[in-house]
Amino acid sequence: MPSETQVNSKHKIAIVTGGSRGLGRNTIVNLARRGVDVIFTYRANRAEADAAVAEIEALGARAFAFQLDTGRVSDFNAFVEQVKETLQTLGTDRFDYLVNNAGNSYHAPISETTEEAFDELVNIHFKGVYFLTQKLLPLMNDGGRIINISSGLARFTVPGISAYASVKGAIEVFTRYLAKELGPRRITANTVAPGAVQTDFSGGVVRDNPAYNKMVSDTTALGRPGLPDDLGPMIASLLSDDNRWVNGQRIEVSGGANL
Template sequence: MTSENAVSSIPKVAIVTGGSRGLGRSTVLGLARRGIHSIFTYNANRAEADKVVAAAGQAGVRAFALQLDTGKVASFGAFADEVRKILSDLGIDRFDYLVNNAGISHHNAFETTTESEVDALYNVHFKGVFFLTQRLLPLLRDGGRIVNVSTGLTRVTMPGSSPYAAMKGAVEVLTRYLAKELGARGIAVNTVAPGAIATDFSGGMVRDNPEINRRVAEMTALGRVGQPDDIGSMIASLLADDNRWVNAQRIEVSGGMAL
């Protein structure tokens, strides 16, 4: 096992929301390659979650899949209880890293976006992040790390994404406030803002639509669309001790998109 865990008998554990697919899956497996165990959430697809558990096991660590709708704050207490039990089974009472990644997509013009659409985005992308982080704070180790996943759309304006981008912008502001308020506990908090990534997000449009894929590649300095491991590996490296002094930052990981 080539990891920071190799020099410590105390297991390191991350909680990753939305870890059964896409960027979350890549993050769980990127951490696994570094010897870090994960507790990750999935919304509905248990079969895909089980595949991530198996892949992490092949990397020599344990991963635990818990069902959670991050837009339902009332369920967070029960989720925290499940986390406590898993930590206890691992012989510890605190976890080390929280990655707020779970999300839903949205594409609609400002003029026709409905209240229910905005409410759904708010519940998952801001309210859920706010209150899940709050609920898990007593279980997060002093000196731990939090990564909030945002989007390149807070910098680059794409019509049809106004409420989605606005919620992510709120999370970026929240990140700075958390970094300030949690600094006394030695907890670093950062935002990672991916560019366009070839996943099933938004119906897989970047991955599966050749025209969109081509247009994104043309506007990206490195000449291609992003892949999930471009993000998951970066988040895993950001959580490593080598980056302990990075705090309160918005780090865009887009290959140089729309420069």
């Protein structure tokens, strides 16, 4: 939680959803290595979030963790107030980077997809991203950066993941609109689309199921599934000024999956 001591922040500040584990955790660590302070969300596991805060602080950056279900738009106003208070703690009223990363998975053929599961996917991966971004934009510095996490599945097709892939396709369209509408503020918006990554996402199937791991390896040019450390450094780099002229793009980071 934020310290009561006011400090003057000269660092860039990032907000990352779903930052306590997997790809999100790797992203905030790599941002910290670049001197970026981080506000991140977690859904349920406070112990994981506290461990992530400690890891960031050991790297010399500052980190603040808040519980948030990114599928519950009704909770966003309270989260924005927490962000405002934290920014004041950091000696500012604006942040620089937003990474919409939080998500869940769902596997079922079209014939068996339930309306409840479909609505949850839409709320977390599309509606939540849309309206959290909307509510945070007044706090973002002009010249800021937005990255929305999509999926390789929005380009190639794996039967049984249609609902998840469809909402990721919606995020890619939304990102292009962000880039266009926020151009006057010099805010860039891009999509990063990971391929299969060895984390606990989807129950750890890519990491822990040998047959699935082999299937991914056999269809990937570089011969293996991704690792979190294949993605986090790329996202941190894309947010930096080195990539200030990249805007409105979908960048797939999959090792060459299904070429």
